[in-house]
Amino acid sequence: MVDLSRKFDVLVIGGGNAALCAAISARQAGASVLVLEGAPKFYRGGNTRHTRNMRCAHDAATDILTGPYTEQEFWEDLQRVTDGETDEELAKHMIAESKDILGWIVEQGVRWQPSLGGTLGLGRTNSFFLGGGRAMLNALYLTAEKLGVDILYDAEVLGLEIENGMFLSAMLKQGHADVAVRAATLVAAAGGFEANIEWLKQYWGDAADNFLIRGTPYNRGSILKMLLDKGVQDVGDPTQCHAVAIDARAPKFDGGIITRHDSVVFGIVVNKHAARFYDEGEDIWPKRYAIWGRLVAAQPDQIAYIIFDSSVRNSFMPTLFPPIEAPTIAGLAARFELDPAALEQTIAGFNAAVRPGTFDHTILDDCRTEGLTPPKTHWARKIETPPYYAYPVRPGITFTYLGTRVNRQARMLMKDGRPAANMFAAGEIMAGNVLGKGYAAGIGMTIGSVFGRIAGREAAQNARN
């Protein structure tokens, strides 16, 4: 049993990669540490459960990385994906620290493997977790337990007592009698608010009812909200979230990575009126992967259909849910209550606009449409070989960008710009500092591990002083 009457040096709220890295590094620095994970043990770890890799800078190839990825190149990639919406000082600090994380995380029991089948494009930049994100979490939890970190599950925090930027205690829900847990410092690593539909509705209206959440139902943003309400400075656009198009048949929560679709570039995407609405061939798929959630969210009833024919049936990763199949376009339309005539007309119009070219999905090829609005600028080929297939898709929300502002020490900043006395943040809850918008594969884990480790170390030191 964990003694909740004592005052801990460091209280970590959250249970994912950032929280565990903070807990481990604080404990290694000599602090007593309590981790409060709001989810039950099986669902521990928030979005980390569903991750698979981390992006770290390195100057030379390793056992599992095929070549160097310099700090400069990492920085350029980050600038590109965020359109410059990043804090340069923090970002460069994180990138420099990421080099050391490659080895540090292995010391904590996490094991690497080369990039997974079907992800060759990441083989140089990203290190993959052997066994995936939950395996990584299991290793971190085992290490934390061995070090003597106290961990509570189902530990919902109902309130934070903060005075003048000074954390005093957290109110922990404990059956009938709630308990005030005291600690010298706080590390908030409790993620974003993507699973809080009511909060999403503030920005998206009723459309948010049709959103699917890719992670657990426990990422409700309650800690983030408490901190912002108590005077912590915010960062990141509250209205924005990372969203991809995922299978409409996926569960409301926690469908994870396997509900994704990589088939957009091989076909066309129509809305419930059987009309196309965006250039499916705009760019190489991984670069455009993450715009389709927002695109579908903007369509009526937040539903769309990826339509392709049997000529490309095996051109992409196998999917969890099989595509709906029909011998004719009209038959396919009927399976989704789409207007058969409208879909036939859309496809006939598309086929007529396709110009001859040499198909190659690995480059921006010359297969395109002419005289069509919107155009399909690459990989456009006629949809004419039955049977025909379709995947229904909805917006799948991965994470939100709103967070708490921090400095290089991962210390929160208050609205007046002063550093908080004893409050630190790591992971998705502060990702907006370096990731103002967009995404690059594996960067969420980099933010979590780097700032988690810093936050834990700084909090331990803060607690001693």
Place this chain on the structure above:
Amino acid sequence: MHGTKILEEAGRLMTVCNSCRYCEGLCAVFPAMEMRRAFSDGDLNYFANLCHGCGACYTDCQFSPPHEFNVNVPQTLTIARAESYAAYAWPRAFSGLFVRNGLWISVIAALSVAAFIFGFAAFHDRQVLFGVHTGPGAFYKLMPHNAMAALFGGVFLYSIIALVMGVRAFWRDIGEPIGMLADPPSIWQAIKDAGQLRYLDGGGVGCVNEDERPSDLRRIYHHLTFYGFGLCFASTSVATAYHYFWAREAPYPWWDLPVVLGTLGGIGLLIGPAGLLAEKWKRDPDLVDHERMGMDVAFVVMLFMTSLTGLALLVLRDTAAMGALLALHLGVVFALFITMPYGKFVHGIYRFAALVRYARERRSPG
């Protein structure tokens, strides 16, 4: 559509796993899966026998129960594996022995021991059975060597034929050309993989058994069991060679090769099965094929009893207990050999064949 309920479930799981692939570094099953987009019954039986049941993919899976995707690969493949043993059994009429296997093995073992005791008693008077016999040929006062060799040689031969027929059925089911079983590089790779239990280590940190903490205990116990069995088998082979080529009759002095090999093997065959049984009882119920628990237990108990009775015979061979112990030991060994094609022993044979196929696939995909 698949042939059985469990293969239906295995097919569903492989579809889930093939769209995830996080576990591909843990063992051979997932890379083999990634070479395919659709899964025939034969493919699934191949995966089932390739799976070593290390459990790592269950603990590492974000979709394992209580998640609604309910992904439990180790348990599903364990059940499919056991069902495949029955399906490949030769002759077909005996496949029913895999149902309530523990009971069948116990009955056969009891009958076999009883038959030896009865046989010794029927052929000799009490003085011989309960007498003290020492020096070369002591055992053969109870049963002539040629009779012993003929009986056990015959049983061994039968078991080998039945096992070969089983492998043939497996090989056909998974759709491999028969010649591929004789592919030397693949066989050598499979020998290395099986010999070190490469895929019983959770991708490098050990098996997952009772909780999420990995441990190498199952692998160590299995090594003790397997190599213990091998040493015991070598002991018997050396003794047979002594008998026929050098006319040296058992029992042999304690420092002689058959006794040394048999004693070392016997110790492994005590600790190994006992450890495996203890691990089995601790195992997370979510990973266990509860219906087939008896099959697993019966096999390790038979191995344990083979060793225990053999060592007891060694220690007490110069006393009046020798006759009874010899009957007991021979009865247990007889039962072990005759039930080899119809019990857990076959797991090693099919898994080895699956490893040969995997080695072949890795070298020349498709």
